[in-house]
Amino acid sequence: MYRIAICEDDTTQRDYEKKLICRWAKEQNYMIALDTYTTAEQFLFSHEDKPPYDLFILDIQMGEMNGMELAAKLRSHGLDGAILFLTGVPDYAIEGYAVGAVRYLLKPIREEDFLSLLGTLYQNREKDAASCFILRQGNAARKIKLADILYAEARGHYIYMKTTAGEEEWKDSFSNLEDSLTQKDFFLLKRGLLVNLSQVEQISRTNCTLGDGTTLPVARSKYKELNEAFIAYYQAKKVN
Numbered sequence: 001m002y003r004i005a006i007c008e009d010d011t012t013q014r015d016y017e018k019k020l021i022c023r024w025a026k027e028q029n030y031m032i033a034l035d036t037y038t039t040a041e042q043f044l045f046s047h048e049d050k051p052p053y054d055l056f057i058l059d060i061q062m063g064e065m066n067g068m069e070l071a072a073k074l075r076s077h078g079l080d081g082a083i084l085f086l087t088g089v090p091d092y093a094i095e096g097y098a099v100g101a102v103r104y105l106l107k108p109i110r111e112e113d114f115l116s117l118l119g120t121l122y123q124n125r126e127k128d129a130a131s132c133f134i135l136r137q138g139n140a141a142r143k144i145k146l147a148d149i150l151y152a153e154a155r156g157h158y159i160y161m162k163t164t165a166g167e168e169e170w171k172d173s174f175s176n177l178e179d180s181l182t183q184k185d186f187f188l189l190k191r192g193l194l195v196n197l198s199q200v201e202q203i204s205r206t207n208c209t210l211g212d213g214t215t216l217p218v219a220r221s222k223y224k225e226l227n228e229a230f231i232a233y234y235q236a237k238k239v240n
Contacts, residue, residue: 007037018076055121057086060087189216
């Protein structure tokens with residue numbers, strides 16, 4: 001599901017953007033969730049009860065709080081979805097860099113430019129999904145590169161994850177994490193313990209050692225399968 005939020009105070013413009021997005025999604029057979037807001041204040045009041053958005057389409061020139069100020073609020077709340085600014089005044093480029101804006105489109109927007117950009121942003125998100133783990137906590141979402149994850153384990157009702165940057169811990173079912181990572185070069189060493197094969201340096205019948213020196217236990221029934229997965233992983237890397 002690709003989640004999009006439009007914040008635009010011009011009814012005609014907002015309806016036009018919504019029409020283009022819905023048509024684009026239907027033609028491409030993409031599953032989307034689209035919400036529209038008329039002011040930055042309405043957005044800030046309403047969005048907390050919704051899952052994080054993948055794309056924010058913001059009008060810069062709005063009421064008391066403009067789109068640039070809204071974008072800064074989003075970033076301060078830990079929301080890292082792509083930001084697309086729409087404006088009739090091309091004087092905000094430098095400010096936009098501070099909030100990670102991906103693009104500006106001048107009004108009146110050209111249909112072909114808008115649809116082309118939607119496609120690019122969607123594909124970028126798909127690439128991120130393939131190379132990153134999205135850690136969602138409440139209404140915030142954060143990307144963790146798969147290559148930076150060493151291992152993850154279940155600790156009661158919580159998940160503990162060790163990364164090259166430090167540690168993460170959050171409440172979730174370990175089976176959800178297992179479903180998302182076992183197809184991405186992660187291996188289940190034993191119940192409730194996943195290791196990143198790219199981080200494994202040495203394997204024995206009882207444990208495996210990672211590049212940072214961490215030693216993890218290996219279930220007896222998993223030893224042969226782990227060896228095969230480890231060899232297959234590096235053979236695949238050589239081919240690519």
